[in-house]
Amino acid sequence: MADTAQHAGHHAPPEGQGPCGRDTNEIAKGDATGTAAVANEAAPQPDDAPHRPPGHAALFLSFLRVGLTAFGGPAMLPHVRRMVVERRRWLDEKSFKATVAICQAVPGATVMQVSAHCGLKLRGVPGMLTAFAGFVLPAFAMITTLAALYWQNHELPAFQHAFTGIKAVTLAIMVHGGMDFAVRYLRSWADRVIALAVCGLALLELHPLLPLGLAVAAGLLVYREEDVPVPQPCTKTAQTMPGAGCPRENRNFRKGAIRLTAGLALTLTFLVVLALAAPRLYELAVSMMRTDLVAFGGALASLPVMRHEVVELRGWMPDSAFLDGIAIGQVTPGPIIMASAFIGWRVDQLLGAVIAAVSIFTPSLLFLLTADTLVSLIERSRLYHRGVRASLAALSGLLFSLVVAVVRSLPPEPLPALLAIGGFVALWRKVDPGIVVIGAAAISVLSALL
Template sequence: MQRPALIRIFLVFLRLGLTAFGGPAMVPFIRARTVEREGWLDEPTFSLGMSLTQLLPGATAMQVAAYVGLRARGGAGALAAYVGFGLPALLLMLGLTVLYFSARDVAAVTAAFTGLQLVITALILDAAVNFARRYLDSLADKLLACLAGVWLGLRGNPILAMAVVCVLAVFLVRDGQCGLPEPREGTGRGPLRFAGLLLASLLALLAVLWLVAPELFRLGLLMVKIDCFAFGGGYVSVPLMLHEVVEVRGWLTEPMFMDGIALGQVTPGPIVMTGAFVGYAVSGLAGALVAAVTVFSPSLIVLCAATPFADRLVRSPVARRVLKGSLISLVGLMAAVAVRFALSIHWTPGQALLALAAFAALRLKVDILWVVLAGAGLGAVLF
């Protein structure tokens, strides 16, 4: 296998990041570029990475990118891949966020975001249906998902719901239900040192913020917590962020939070990049940058620390059941968020028709980007 230059890793993933719409749907493109074209990894090694990233918190495509960089060039390669893959989404999110907060009083912009809120409600509902069809295999699964959804509907803490469902899943879920690929050969222990370095850097950043900018410290600490519990991919961040940002702290209203998710769908990259939108709303550009760094750092640290033990981790029945529990809870949490968003909209017949059309388009596998752009355009014209 080739040992690429760090700048090569960065540029390859920067190009991939420019078209990284659809979250986990980017994984086959990452495989085609890095395994087949570049020859940085062989197929068994890449398969192990896909298995591992499903067990760990964080946005799936971002984690796979970091894993490829880690195996190709160690810790520095992981960082180059991670930054390259996420940079286009961050820059576009920052630009659109600045425009959003500077043009919120313009009637056409307000109407466009009305359409986007309808699309985002349909998008979250579509995601809940997709996850339910994929992960709810038994009556126990469905009951656990309902438990998580009802708890969030009652304004309960979604992290507590996830924890309870994961514990129950250890006893109620069968190994054959977890749906993970067969594990492959493990890796060396080199990435542990890099994980320690990243952890020390993150703690140092939080310590400095605690001393000089308490508001940014609270923002960063919240984003760290959200990322640490984002098992099952970036969509898990939606109910967690909604609870903490809207209900607990009141930094955003629910419609504004929906607008942030809409911008996250217009831009490439993971939906958790909505954290940069939240950070900008709290503390401007500094807040956006702090949120972006802290909402992605923990999952990268965990990936680097876990890679040396990948083989044992993906073979662990307990780990696989805990993962299944997190995915079950995600179904209920996403369904509850869809209901919350729907209840926050003042419905008219035209809005209901647009939302139904968006949901139908998503069920027919129309590209998310086109659905979002169509929703914004029709919203600006009709509302």
């Protein structure tokens, strides 16, 4: 589930890449060990594909199966592609690549967004909600069950020993993800200065959104034109040529605006009802929505904001428990920010878990309602690309400030340090994060018994 493998940076996207510079051609091809053979056998022919849109039951069950095995974050994209393009033939290759590019241009958990956007293309807004529900339901059910067990038993010695090892590996996962993030996004002196400044400000326990906003403002001023090249404008010829890849600027603009207006109205109504009926749940919903808004580059980037909201601002749990929730997220399918259900359970058990899980994805779903139009308007804006590049540099700094907070929360003993180092080496050698987490828990419990 860990989003430790982040995507490429927001530099000039060459042909075949999305607006944020991630290689959608490579993603859409799938893994090299088997996709090519499957594609040769199962790829739809031009005269009979794509198939007609599925019913809601088929859509839900298909994405439910994807959600049950959604370990590895963005590494799941080839599996989604094989399901919707090759096996089901609901979308053609070009449509799926466009979906990936759109979802990478807006904040949120990428695989969840791709699943929801596929549903939007196939069956409109009801289809988006159906695909979304199918994809996130397995992760929500597992994390909610584990959260209930954790909050009932977390003071037992066996739980404490197991989670000591798990927290150490969680540190390794964050360091590994932070290093990958830095390698991809800190490409110039300006990027590195922004990251260091944001890290320092975050360690002063300011709300992460403040240094993030300052970083974006600085990026608009310091980046030069050659630092943030953008795609060339679409021409009328390109817009009318099949496969040219240029969106029509005004296509579906009215539909997207109506969808977004209705979505915002429902969201505001939801928040007003919560504020009047259950102020604590209102705080939970707003905290989770703020967290999702900064998930550029992958869900891992949102963890510093989530921690600040939950640990420092609201005081719902200590650092150690928050890290346990993130660790539980590592061994369950779906995006890592589904750990919001763990937090929600602490606030108000099952109702809190539902509110948190819905809220953490609400901004992403609202973006998707008009993402096609939004991306066509901003993808060639130099200011947009400057701001996104600065935000990614800032998120690198926030991730390393989170690492410092995690180190402070670990007990000063040899075993956690050894497990953290061993976990980092295992992740570097491409071992599945879920296996690493379970192994660390087992070693920690065994060491306590011996």
